[in-house]
Amino acid sequence: MKTALLQHPFCDNLEATRAKTSQMVCKAAKMGAKLVVLQELHQSDYFCQFESTELFDLAENYEDDLLFWSEVAKRERVVLVTSLFEKRAPGLYHNTAVVFEKDGSVAGKYRKMHIPDDPGFYEKFYFTPGDLGFTPVETSVGRLGVLVCWDQWYPEAARIMALKGAQILIYPTAIGWFDEDSEDEKERQRDAWVTIQRSHAIANGLPLVAVNRVGFEKDRSGAMKGIRFWGSSFACGPQGEIVAKASEDREEILLCDIDLNRSEEVRRWWPFLRDRRIDAYEDILKRYVD
Amino acid sequence: MKTALLQHPFCDNLEATRAKTSQMVCKAAKMGAKLVVLQELHQSDYFCQFESTELFDLAENYEDDLLFWSEVAKRERVVLVTSLFEKRAPGLYHNTAVVFEKDGSVAGKYRKMHIPDDPGFYEKFYFTPGDLGFTPVETSVGRLGVLVCWDQWYPEAARIMALKGAQILIYPTAIGWFDEDSEDEKERQRDAWVTIQRSHAIANGLPLVAVNRVGFEKDRSGAMKGIRFWGSSFACGPQGEIVAKASEDREEILLCDIDLNRSEEVRRWWPFLRDRRIDAYEDILKRYVD
Numbered sequence: 001m002k003t004a005l006l007q008h009p010f011c012d013n014l015e016a017t018r019a020k021t022s023q024m025v026c027k028a029a030k031m032g033a034k035l036v037v038l039q040e041l042h043q044s045d046y047f048c049q050f051e052s053t054e055l056f057d058l059a060e061n062y063e064d065d066l067l068f069w070s071e072v073a074k075r076e077r078v079v080l081v082t083s084l085f086e087k088r089a090p091g092l093y094h095n096t097a098v099v100f101e102k103d104g105s106v107a108g109k110y111r112k113m114h115i116p117d118d119p120g121f122y123e124k125f126y127f128t129p130g131d132l133g134f135t136p137v138e139t140s141v142g143r144l145g146v147l148v149c150w151d152q153w154y155p156e157a158a159r160i161m162a163l164k165g166a167q168i169l170i171y172p173t174a175i176g177w178f179d180e181d182s183e184d185e186k187e188r189q190r191d192a193w194v195t196i197q198r199s200h201a202i203a204n205g206l207p208l209v210a211v212n213r214v215g216f217e218k219d220r221s222g223a224m225k226g227i228r229f230w231g232s233s234f235a236c237g238p239q240g241e242i243v244a245k246a247s248e249d250r251e252e253i254l255l256c257d258i259d260l261n262r263s264e265e266v267r268r269w270w271p272f273l274r275d276r277r278i279d280a281y282e283d284i285l286k287r288y289v290d
Numbered sequence: 291m292k293t294a295l296l297q298h299p300f301c302d303n304l305e306a307t308r309a310k311t312s313q314m315v316c317k318a319a320k321m322g323a324k325l326v327v328l329q330e331l332h333q334s335d336y337f338c339q340f341e342s343t344e345l346f347d348l349a350e351n352y353e354d355d356l357l358f359w360s361e362v363a364k365r366e367r368v369v370l371v372t373s374l375f376e377k378r379a380p381g382l383y384h385n386t387a388v389v390f391e392k393d394g395s396v397a398g399k400y401r402k403m404h405i406p407d408d409p410g411f412y413e414k415f416y417f418t419p420g421d422l423g424f425t426p427v428e429t430s431v432g433r434l435g436v437l438v439c440w441d442q443w444y445p446e447a448a449r450i451m452a453l454k455g456a457q458i459l460i461y462p463t464a465i466g467w468f469d470e471d472s473e474d475e476k477e478r479q480r481d482a483w484v485t486i487q488r489s490h491a492i493a494n495g496l497p498l499v500a501v502n503r504v505g506f507e508k509d510r511s512g513a514m515k516g517i518r519f520w521g522s523s524f525a526c527g528p529q530g531e532i533v534a535k536a537s538e539d540r541e542e543i544l545l546c547d548i549d550l551n552r553s554e555e556v557r558r559w560w561p562f563l564r565d566r567r568i569d570a571y572e573d574i575l576k577r578y579v580d
Contacts, residue, residue: 114567150565153560154493155449155489156449156571159446160571163573163578188529188531191530192529195485195530196489196493198489199490202482202486203445240482275405277404278575282575283424284453285568286453287563287568289453
């Protein structure tokens, strides 16, 4: 299945960014992509660098966003994984991946379940933790295990998607470095980010794609300098083997061919699901065992 | 904490192999190791290449094995992680990691929970799945999260060890290639093996060591050719960063310095335990969600 991962910087405003992304989707479709995956919160800058009640305005467009991306999916005849700021009710917002069918209908959605909160990544202020659980989205190209960014650090999320029949794991992401970190520390961070995701592919015998933005985004509050998003979007197969990898600083359409049938073969060789000790996993449901 | 991983081939018989390993423990202690980790089933060849009731004889020595390795730990004043074939009752055997204190006492043990069964690795015939759960062993050098080989493919096992306060994850292992596999496939396998274990370090903010044997061991049944154990024992830190790595084919004492205090720092930066969605993980306890 031809899949395109669209990695790009924020283009200063909603209209320009939407236009840029739409053009990239069009180009990806022309290249033969059947599934197109966008980066986390792809319509805006990564606005969670500081806390401001005014920024909830960004979610006021949610209904319009749905219409817009539905049109794009329909026009280009692709299954499209978007990442939007959902206003669900006044004072209740989610970081939501909406998946559109190639006819423009909503195939399903996933509300980010694990919400980070660290200097420069104040997501607990903006996003209510998801309440839809870990449920794959059924589409014409397969059952998509869509998760979002911080979820990628949690093996539990990937496992449940796999147990519910996901055929691929998909991670729209916004992650980057602080320029003031040492080169060693930067490399450890990016390498850990790639490694943990490849491990979900391995543990579950599933292909996986991760899409991350690029570019430097200033902290407009002035509290910190800003974040340099490290791109490095990639696709791997069910043994965790890298099949495509993007640069760390350039806009890219990363086209890759994902073989959904290879999971059957790999899971026969490595039948991890067969031997899970479900009788002994109860402590997973605890915060800590003390 | 100075830790030594002992990687070596089987030396034809029990006595020679014990002698070799004991010498290596002695050398490691002289090099300053406080914790010494042996490979899986380090006293014998990897006998699970075929099924034979006679091979249960190997477990008849279990009580003697305990005495022998207790003496080694006491003599060298090291905490010693062994991997033994435990006879628990007639017809009831386990693949058991016994941890000895530096005074020779048994600090605790772990019975392999996930048991593989694949061509050349017929462990379900020999080993009853462990019934002690995933519980770290308290020792004078720290709380050791000892798991064994096939367990390394299961994020659940590592997670529970972490939730129970393990300060390091430890995997005695016996894994190798079939020579007839392609070089690409071999590389994918070993890389997956390293990657999944590094991911447990990352997900849990813990250092980790894995010890694997080396050498070619013929399948004495003649059904298959045999297994070439790929060594590659390694240690990584709590960001999954490799701190030491052994060759794929040589006997080695891999000495590394494990900083147990670094977990505190890394978990402050990457507070994954804080954000686990324990309210939404129940499906982990199912075989499959259908």
